[in-house]
Amino acid sequence: MNASAAVAAAVVPAAGRGERLGPGAPKALRELGGVPLLVHAVRALARSRAVGLVVVAAPADGVAEVVALLDGHGLDGKDFRVVAGGATRQESVRLGLAAIPEDVEIVLVHDAARPLVPVEVVDAVAAAVRAGAPAVVPAVPLADTVKRVEPNPGRPEPVLDTPERATLRAVQTPQGFDRATLVEVHAKALAEEAAGGADAVPVTDDAGLVERYGGTVVVVPGHEEAFKVTRPLDLVLAEAVLARRRAADDY
Ligand code: CTP
Ligand code: MG
Secondary structure (H helix, E strand, C coil), rough: CHHHHEEEEEEEEECCHHHCCCCCCCHHHHCCCEEHHHHHHHHHHHCCCCCCEEEECCCHHHHHHHHHHHHHCCCCEEEEEEEECCCCHHHHHHHHHCCCCCCCCCCEECCCCCCCCHHHHHHHHHHHHHHHCCCCEEEEEEECCCCEEEECCCCCCCCCCCCCCCEEEEEECCCEEEHHHHHHHHHHHHHHHHHHHHCCCCCCCCCHHHCCCCCCCEECCCCCHHCCCCCCCHHHHHHHHHHHHHHHHCC
């Protein structure tokens, strides 16, 4: 393995609107402790020795703004690139992947909306890929019991069944991949969509694509602070976590 093959590249999908967070700037540019979520997320990746390059898929009309933002915040000397993202998370990841140099063999995909992921999680995911797993996801056990329902928004929904909670995990990012595996499943999904085979249930993470095409995915421990900022309350929690870190002076 040459030097750049040993170091992972990270793709950060950051092109979403953040509709569930409410009106305002694109979610990745909303601030947490006075710093955009995206900058927190990129810094969290750059803090890992496993990561050598970060590729951000920015809102299509925000590429220059994101370049300026990342230029203005220290990234531990790590290299970064910014590309225009797409209409879906999947497309944004695919566009980011296309900007990674050919000789990089390990790719991490990390949501801009997970600003507080601890570096230990980034390291653990990269290490598991380096040790030979083609697809790795960090995850945590669930606090709530989960039921499958017949969706019927606005009305009482019939319950179908209750999966055993001990067998369930809530999946986070960064997810880590052997680069060839990830490129291949994204290409297959694109070809399938182009052929009109869009009946498949849309996947909400990259490992889901690997599963769809028969690949093996393993779980490593995630962290409660790697939660995704999705709704307004998540931002309140994120501010509290950040304040606690700053008070402990470990940030
Ligand atoms: N994302 C992206 N391109 C899209 C949609 C989403 O890069 N077209 C990114 C988001 O920026 C985010 C990550 O995928 O970092 C996870 O998506 P999610 O939390 O759903 O973010 P949004 O799509 O922005 O939020 P919402 O679904 O509430 O609109
Ligand atoms: Mg979304």
